Amino acid sequence: MRTETASGSIWTALVMALWIVVLVMLYARCGTNPNFWFDEAGQFWMSRGQIHYSPPLTPAGTLSEVLQANRTANMDPGGYTVGLHGWMAGGTSPGWLRTFSFLFFVGTMAAFAALAYLWTGNLPLSLAAGLLPAAGSQLTRYALELRPYSMETCGTAAAVLTLEYVSRRKSVGGYLVLGGLMALFLTGRYSFICVAVAVGFAVLFQVRPLGLRKAMPRVVAYALPVLASSAAIYFITLAHPGSHQKADPGPYVQDFIMRGKTVVDQLWIAADGLFSIRGIGTVVLAAVYLGFAFRKNKRSQYQRFTTFLLVAGVLNAEFLLLSALGKYPWCPQARWGIALNTISILSWFPVAWMVYSAAALSEKARARTLFVAGLFCATVALYNSATTTLYTSDRILENLLALGPETLRDKYLFVEGPAQASLRYLYEFGPLQKYADGIYPANFRFEIPANLVEGNRPFDYFISSTQIRKGEFSR
Numbered sequence: 001m002r003t004e005t006a007s008g009s010i011w012t013a014l015v016m017a018l019w020i021v022v023l024v025m026l027y028a029r030c031g032t033n034p035n036f037w038f039d040e041a042g043q044f045w046m047s048r049g050q051i052h053y054s055p056p057l058t059p060a061g062t063l064s065e066v067l068q069a070n071r072t073a074n075m076d077p078g079g080y081t082v083g084l085h086g087w088m089a090g091g092t093s094p095g096w097l098r099t100f101s102f103l104f105f106v107g108t109m110a111a112f113a114a115l116a117y118l119w120t121g122n123l124p125l126s127l128a129a130g131l132l133p134a135a136g137s138q139l140t141r142y143a144l145e146l147r148p149y150s151m152e153t154c155g156t157a158a159a160v161l162t163l164e165y166v167s168r169r170k171s172v173g174g175y176l177v178l179g180g181l182m183a184l185f186l187t188g189r190y191s192f193i194c195v196a197v198a199v200g201f202a203v204l205f206q207v208r209p210l211g212l213r214k215a216m217p218r219v220v221a222y223a224l225p226v227l228a229s230s231a232a233i234y235f236i237t238l239a240h241p242g243s244h245q246k247a248d249p250g251p252y253v254q255d256f257i258m259r260g261k262t263v264v265d266q267l268w269i270a271a272d273g274l275f276s277i278r279g280i281g282t283v284v285l286a287a288v289y290l291g292f293a294f295r296k297n298k299r300s301q302y303q304r305f306t307t308f309l310l311v312a313g314v315l316n317a318e319f320l321l322l323s324a325l326g327k328y329p330w331c332p333q334a335r336w337g338i339a340l341n342t343i344s345i346l347s348w349f350p351v352a353w354m355v356y357s358a359a360a361l362s363e364k365a366r367a368r369t370l371f372v373a374g375l376f377c378a379t380v381a382l383y384n385s386a387t388t389t390l391y392t393s394d395r396i397l398e399n400l401l402a403l404g405p406e407t408l409r410d411k412y413l414f415v416e417g418p419a420q421a422s423l424r425y426l427y428e429f430g431p432l433q434k435y436a437d438g439i440y441p442a443n444f445r446f447e448i449p450a451n452l453v454e455g456n457r458p459f460d461y462f463i464s465s466t467q468i469r470k471g472e473f474s475r
Helices: 002-030 038-047 063-073 079-090 094-120 123-129 137-141 149-166 172-186 192-210 212-238 251-256 263-274 280-294 302-324 335-358 363-387 396-403 417-428
Strands: 413-415 444-446 461-463 468-470
Touching: 002 094, 002 123, 002 363, 038 063, 038 079, 038 417, 063 079, 063 212, 079 094, 079 149, 079 172, 094 123, 094 137, 094 149, 094 335, 123 363, 137 335, 137 363, 149 172, 149 192, 149 302, 149 335, 172 192, 172 212, 192 212, 192 302, 192 335, 251 263, 251 335, 263 280, 263 302, 280 302, 280 335, 302 335, 335 363, 396 417, 396 461, 396 468, 413 417, 417 444
Parallel strands: 413 444, 413 461
Antiparallel strands: 461 468
């Protein structure tokens, strides 16, 4: 018994060390990158109560101005914007800002591990399951981006974890906590409403054996916080007279919208998402679960994953329906479907556990199987954390450094609209701040708003997000 305990402690320590290595490598690669692309820079300015095109050196705004900036320039409810506003009380350096998103990613890993422990009771294996998010290239790609995608990922994982935990006792207080958690993460991204609805179906499934009299208070306990949060978001954001947010999806996601397309194209879009590397986990989960259920193979322990399969199935159905209605893209393989990708990645653990449990293996073979599975997950997580790069098409910083920011004292520069938010951050809070004296903003003219483009002096350089072009009459 002592040997087993000592062995378990060694494996636990080893996996915890892997966690540290994975997180440190990921942060080292992306955590201090000052090159905020258009959306990220815009997120920063919104959290300061401004928009992408506010004038240079505009003072930080109040919370009310933060909410208005979010209504004007964002397509999300604003919870992340407000949270980042508070976080910036601790600083505005790239590393500090990106840590805000990174904490949600760490929370996702913790939720995966805790959920696996609820399912299996095996601590080393559960910690290994916590590496699964780091094995997902899309999740690591947005782990440190200054946008609410990591918040949605964390909320999705936390929802499944809390749902599984609450199912142990099915208390009114437990479902109230679950509803409160959903209410909080609803403020991150509008698409999270699909997660809340899927969890709501699972709540109904869990409480149905209790009878109407006992089930109703539990359903209400879950629904009240969700409805209150939804109403607050609607009146503060969507229905506000100052809101510029639109309900229809933008042109950049039309490849994932089924409405208006032929039946063949619709089927292709659906299959392309379901069977993509980032969506197929849910399909495999359903196939393996139903296979064991059909055979009534209780050794596989498939029953313990019924609630999770219900959440996964309803969530996918919701996104497919919204795409068919033309309201939201169906794309587990892209950031707009990152909740689907999170569920798909999580699905691989129940799949592996059911197959492992059903297999008639010797004790030594079972130990080797667990080792190989954990080694594979750790290897992919380590590779991802060592190779992940932030999404950005902007080259503003590297172009200015190549040009020589100290040489711009007698130059006159025109900044195109898409480059404004990023350039403002670089000079006001980023690595170009040390070159700003006597240069910024005096030597810059911004495309938006138009009244900032003034004077007859010819421009020496034109700055876009990707390049710096020399002016025709540059000296």
